[in-house]
Amino acid sequence: MINIRLMTLDDFDAVLALMSNTPGISIRDADSRESTARYLARNPGMSFVAESDSGLCGCVMCGHDGRRGYLQHLLVLPDFRGQGIANELVQRCLSSLEALGIGKCHLDVLKTNDAAARFWQRQGWQLRQDIDRYSFTRPGNENA
Numbered sequence: 001m002i003n004i005r006l007m008t009l010d011d012f013d014a015v016l017a018l019m020s021n022t023p024g025i026s027i028r029d030a031d032s033r034e035s036t037a038r039y040l041a042r043n044p045g046m047s048f049v050a051e052s053d054s055g056l057c058g059c060v061m062c063g064h065d066g067r068r069g070y071l072q073h074l075l076v077l078p079d080f081r082g083q084g085i086a087n088e089l090v091q092r093c094l095s096s097l098e099a100l101g102i103g104k105c106h107l108d109v110l111k112t113n114d115a116a117a118r119f120w121q122r123q124g125w126q127l128r129q130d131i132d133r134y135s136f137t138r139p140g141n142e143n144a
Contacts, residue, residue, distance in 0.1 A: 002080070004088055007047040007059060009037050014056040015049065015073075022075045024113030029143045031073075039063060046096045050076065050085045058085045062093035069097040069105035074116075086119065108133070 007015065012033050019025045029035070040047060043063035050058030058076035062069060071093055076085045097105055107125070109116045121127065 001053070002057065002083065002085055003051045004048055004085070004092065005051065006045060007040065007049045007061070009033070009040060011049050011056065011059070012036055015059045018056055018059055018075055018077065019073060022077075024110060024116055025073060025075060026110060029141065036061075046093060048089050048092050050080070050089060052080065058089060060086075060089040060093055062096060064097060064100065064102050067102065069093070069102050071105060071107040074107075087123070090123070 015036075016027070016031065019027055019031070039061065046062040046064075048060055048062075049056050057080040058074075060074040061072040063072075064070065071090065074086060074089060076089075094105060097103075107120070109120060117127070
């Protein structure tokens with residue numbers, strides 16, 4: 001049986017291990033324990049983990065800027081895929097955003113992550129063609 005619950009900082013090591021062992025997931029300095037603690041505190045009740053009898057098998061982080069929601073690091077271990085776990089994790093995030101009056105959510109997918117692109121398209125998410133994302137990284141911290 002899979003239990004989906006709120007993510008806490010106590011889950012950090014297990015979530016980082018999931019991310020480290022999942023192709024297509026990019027880990028940056030912003031994924032540190034300190035940054036994750038700040039993210040969870042700033043976005044309470046919005047990030048979730050999926051737990052099996054053997055430990056964590058999935059996770060998603062969710063936050064917002066007051067106007068738009070953002071999903072990050074949705075993943076489910078291969079042995080647990082096809083059971084609706086990812087859908088449930090996403091729905092929990094979207095419901096938490098909706099409760100705050102936020103009706104639109106964005107996410108980023110690495111261009112090399114074909115499996116994720118197929119998943120999101122099957123879920124009805126739209127690949128944006130009308131915008132380009134630009135990022136700025138302070139010199140000396142290229143892995144921010």
